[in-house]
Amino acid sequence: MDKVGIKHKRDDKVKAWMKKETAEQKKRYQVIVAHMDAIASQRDKWVANFLKRIQKRGFNTDRDVFKIIKPEEIPIQPKRKFKVSF
């Protein structure tokens, strides 16, 4: 036994249940990735607004401490696909 579990054997019913849940999780992940792709243009607007705000009001470095970010500090978007699900 370790802190989170006791070693045990799984019977066929439990194995079948796990197989089904595994398939559903993988399917759900694909649905989420597609949804995240679908809102990409909205996300781009949110990002643009964020980059404006941190140059005007500031970036939260720790708690309520703000640092104004200079235009030359703003990162440049790489050419690769903008992924949020991994």
Next chain:
Amino acid sequence: MARPHIEPFVDRDADYKKMTLPGFGTGMHYKMLSFDTDTGACTMNVRFDSGYKRSPGFSHSEIEMFVLKGSLKFGKQTYIEGHYFVIPPGVFMPALSASKGAEVLLMYNGSEPSHTESDADHDGADRSRLAEVNSYSGMPWITPNIHPGTNTGCLMKILKFDERTHALSFLFVMAPEFWQDNISYHDCAEEVYHIWGTTWMMQFGYLPTGGYFWRPPYINHGAFHCKRGAIAFGRTDSELHNHFHFNPWSNVKENEERAVSRLQHRNPEVYKWALGHNHNHPDPADFEYPDDHSH
């Protein structure tokens, strides 16, 4: 592949399924929120029908449980909304009943859900780790003492802290118009379930009541906004360190490398030791935990 990145997911969009695993009887239904495809460890929203009863017994897995709605009993003791439990593997609990029904978050941390009928602990079970508290009425809200930290307007109640891994289970609230303009990632996996309220994160959009995520380490999240307030249950699997930055497009590999670079500067002696050729092995000994060391 352990648990996939499930973010966002709203349990209101899913139907309950009957729990068909042995030992749970009839009248238990679940929505799977996240599932470890290797071990079967999982987080579920569970509904116990009115009149549900389960025999005394134990699980092979450590369990965490949080009562969302209704009430349930272990034996003669009643537990209501906000009650939180840690039940170590092999520790038997009295018969569970929910005469008027209940909805809980149920987390199996080591393996798939299991229930073995018993009126005694399994050999080697550590009953000293059994814990329960009413998180709503029995604990104060605190300002998180994590640096760098969240803005004013985010408060926590620490329900479980693992002194070795620094893994946390906690409640948190965001005040109305909470706003935090940074992007964060962590060295740990993070899990959140929205008990009530809607929050927004720049990558994933709006997460309403019933919203959930399981996020592996090093994934960007934030900026953050909460218009009307929210209360949520959360967990991490190791220390929650906020790596804040403002690059929306950094990926997991870059974030991970940055975290190591930051460790190099924040904790240089540990970093040097870990890289040292004379004692660079993956399982260093801890004299407080001799049984965990494989060498």
